[in-house]
Amino acid sequence: MGLIGTVLRGVVALMVVVGLALGAGFATGFLGVPSAGVVDVGEWGEVTEDQTEIVTTLWVDNPNPIGVSIGSGLKADYEVSMNDVKVADGQKQGIDVASGNNTVELRTYVDNEQLQPWWVEYVRANETIHLSASGSATVDAGFESVTVQFPSMEETMQEDSAPIIESLSAAASEAEGSYGPYEVRRAYAEWASVNESTTTVHFVYEIHNSGPTHVPAVPKGFEVDVQMNDVAMFEGGTGAMTPKNVAENATIAPGETQELVFAVQMDNEKVDDWFRSHVGNDELTHVEADVQFVFEVGDVTFRIPPDGATYECDFQTAMLIEQQDRTDCGDGGSAGAGHASLAPAAAPRP
Structure with missing residues (x-):
């Protein structure tokens, strides 16, 4: 009840x-x-x-x-x-x-x-x-x-889960791995600040230089696109997007590790559209998050991840509908096609 x-x-x-x-x-x-x-x-x-x-x-x-x-x-x-x-x-x-x-x-x-x-x-x-x-x-x-x-x-x-920020963290973590001299050792997202007009998320990357020479610390491009029930919530980067904690011309020395923090903002007026979609979808939200950045070292371009990766997950609440609040965002979601929705299967027609 x-x-x-x-x-x-x-x-x-x-x-x-x-x-x-x-x-x-x-x-x-x-x-x-x-x-x-x-x-x-x-x-x-x-x-x-x-x-x-x-x-x-x-x-x-x-x-x-x-x-x-x-x-x-x-x-x-x-x-x-x-x-x-x-x-x-x-x-x-x-x-x-x-x-x-x-x-x-x-x-x-x-x-x-x-x-x-x-x-x-x-x-x-x-x-x-x-x-x-x-x-x-x-x-x-x-x-x-x-x-x-x-x-x-x-x-x-949702006392023991935070599906939105967990989905953004999972999307960021798809970049972890080695790409030429760049080694992304850790990647995640966290809530940074919020007021009635704006919400800011920090995307954090720990990048290690495994090569023999200095490499640029700041990517040439950083792209973020987060959709919730097809409502564009967080978007950022239409070209160069400088990390908030590193100078634009900074480099990473051989064997050194640099933390990069990218601040991405959302206009809170989008919350209205998302909430209406959430209610109209039996209190179910489908999240799709894309995060990708590009480094250039000389004439060589490194896209991280190389082909991009759309992270998908669902979360469901139980405000007025008799169901359990649940989520597969975080460890339970998936990158790429084939994500299994939390939404119940439609009943067969007689």
């Missing part, structure tokens, strides 16, 4: 309890007390450029022979936060039901403008998602008003 559904179930339970309390007013026994429950604990609804909808469906059974309002004075409201950033809230009040069985939809909207502040906290938490929801209900019976606060519900996902 999803977290938001759990809170909404509490809202519905309170409606029933309140109904029982007010049932004393039905002294003649002519009117019965409506009951309610959850049909669908919560699912993603319509996704637009401005907001992402969450829909929870309730059932309400009115045993009375006529339509009865279960209170223009009854109000239930709730909110959802991710990494301590409130991303959604909703309210339902004045619920009228006809005789018999009815369904009621409660709609919560994720404010897409809050996704960038959430992304900042998500990166700072090393991609751990802390999801919380809380709610309250108020009943005004005309002569008395009662408000009950629900205890906050919390859930944590």
